[in-house]
Amino acid sequence: MSTQQEHFSSRLGFILAAAGSAVGIGNLVGFPVNAAKNGGGAFLLVYALFVFIICLPVMIAEMAVGRKTEKQPVGAYKSLSNNSRLWGAAGFIGVLTPFMIAVFYMVITVWLFGYIALTVTGNLDYLASAQGFGEFINSPYLFGAMIVVAAIVNFILVAGVKDGIEKAAKVLMPALFVMLILMVVFVLTLDNAMAGVKFFIIPDFSKLTPSVVNGALSQAFFSLSLGMGILITYGSYINRQTNITNSAKLVAITDTGVAFTAGLMILPAVFSFDPAVNPENLSDSSVSLIFTFLPKIFLALQASLGYVGASVIATFFFLLVFFAAITSLVSIIEVPVSYLITEKQNTRKKALSTLLITGGILTVFATLSFGMVTFFTEFTTYAGGTKSFFDVVYDIFYDTILPLNGFLLCVFVSYRWKKHNLSAELAVGNENYVGSWVEKYVNFSLGTFIPFIVLCIFLNTVAQKFFAYSLFGF
Numbered sequence: 001m002s003t004q005q006e007h008f009s010s011r012l013g014f015i016l017a018a019a020g021s022a023v024g025i026g027n028l029v030g031f032p033v034n035a036a037k038n039g040g041g042a043f044l045l046v047y048a049l050f051v052f053i054i055c056l057p058v059m060i061a062e063m064a065v066g067r068k069t070e071k072q073p074v075g076a077y078k079s080l081s082n083n084s085r086l087w088g089a090a091g092f093i094g095v096l097t098p099f100m101i102a103v104f105y106m107v108i109t110v111w112l113f114g115y116i117a118l119t120v121t122g123n124l125d126y127l128a129s130a131q132g133f134g135e136f137i138n139s140p141y142l143f144g145a146m147i148v149v150a151a152i153v154n155f156i157l158v159a160g161v162k163d164g165i166e167k168a169a170k171v172l173m174p175a176l177f178v179m180l181i182l183m184v185v186f187v188l189t190l191d192n193a194m195a196g197v198k199f200f201i202i203p204d205f206s207k208l209t210p211s212v213v214n215g216a217l218s219q220a221f222f223s224l225s226l227g228m229g230i231l232i233t234y235g236s237y238i239n240r241q242t243n244i245t246n247s248a249k250l251v252a253i254t255d256t257g258v259a260f261t262a263g264l265m266i267l268p269a270v271f272s273f274d275p276a277v278n279p280e281n282l283s284d285s286s287v288s289l290i291f292t293f294l295p296k297i298f299l300a301l302q303a304s305l306g307y308v309g310a311s312v313i314a315t316f317f318f319l320l321v322f323f324a325a326i327t328s329l330v331s332i333i334e335v336p337v338s339y340l341i342t343e344k345q346n347t348r349k350k351a352l353s354t355l356l357i358t359g360g361i362l363t364v365f366a367t368l369s370f371g372m373v374t375f376f377t378e379f380t381t382y383a384g385g386t387k388s389f390f391d392v393v394y395d396i397f398y399d400t401i402l403p404l405n406g407f408l409l410c411v412f413v414s415y416r417w418k419k420h421n422l423s424a425e426l427a428v429g430n431e432n433y434v435g436s437w438v439e440k441y442v443n444f445s446l447g448t449f450i451p452f453i454v455l456c457i458f459l460n461t462v463a464q465k466f467f468a469y470s471l472f473g474f
């Protein structure tokens, strides 16, 4: 059975869908905390530089490979390399990565859903209590929430690219922007809010150590959904009138803009809760910030807003993050969906049910990793620590493999597909591309320093994560 390739209906639809993928928990929570801990404005500057100097060319290349081949990573790498087995295998990593990321991202999205349900029903005080989160992540109700989230994802994806992904992005993204702005306006009226803004923006260059710079690049890479096969797959749905370079710029600007705005929400809230807080002591993980620290901040609002008012704000916040998470989850599951449709001739419906069942089983394992089942909780050990099933999936597929996928893409585009073919594809929809300085920069950077840098980051992360050894002294 041959399936007609689907397309986004417009450039705006594509940009919103890609931005929907890029804007996620990383922007709303990960970025503000990273920035506050690591030099405020100095971090912002380095981050913005990395977005445009290193990430943007990779993003453009992913979209171009997708549009040229109208395929997901496996099909794309194969068709541009004369069916090379080796590149097919690289493409396969590009499909496996999003499938596995979906597993742990699903766990977090299910938690967010649970938090919405609990705050709506008046249980904010429970979530803010010392035992709240620990009990919550071991609650059997989570499996019910998992079914609801899977049903939402299925509802969006089964409708296809134009009527599912694009439509959802057109509703959820504007809603997210409005909610974010409303939250910022509200938070800025709280006492001591300005202390948080200052901490976020005023640069402290002494904090910029090599490991902070490394962290900024990793954060930018994953915030833009690079190395996950997503932009290749979404690229395969772009029509041939679309100007890829401009669209990619808009996606990068939107993603960075949301991350920056989220900083104006999170840090003032943290400072208004505790003016003496030292952001360096904030936990490293977005998870503990969202699920244990923020509920306390929301509960403290009851002094001025009453319990109901505080609960409304909390629900509103978790809904905002939930919207961001759903559009990311949808994008990441679409990669293996598209693989099963184009490589294995599945219908969209069948591909989705296969993935929701297999992914669902792994998600159950990951959910059981927080104490419910010892086998999954103490799954293995490396780098001197016991790791749960969830930790393993997170460490391999989220924290480590993305730069490797980025490296493979740069090498593939520059030395296998070849730069003149990339230029020819990018000139479609952008007649001024060939000969422009953007072309020169993209071609030069993708063939030289970008793959070198992302390879170093990959090797350093493997050494650190799995062997507790630092290759470059950071």
Ligand code: PHE
Pocket (backbone or CB within 6 Å): 021, 022, 023, 024, 025, 026, 027, 101, 105, 222, 223, 224, 225, 328, 329, 331, 332
């Ligand atoms: N860019 C997303 C974020 O910032 C990361 C992501 C995208 C995660 C897609 C999963 C799926 O959170």
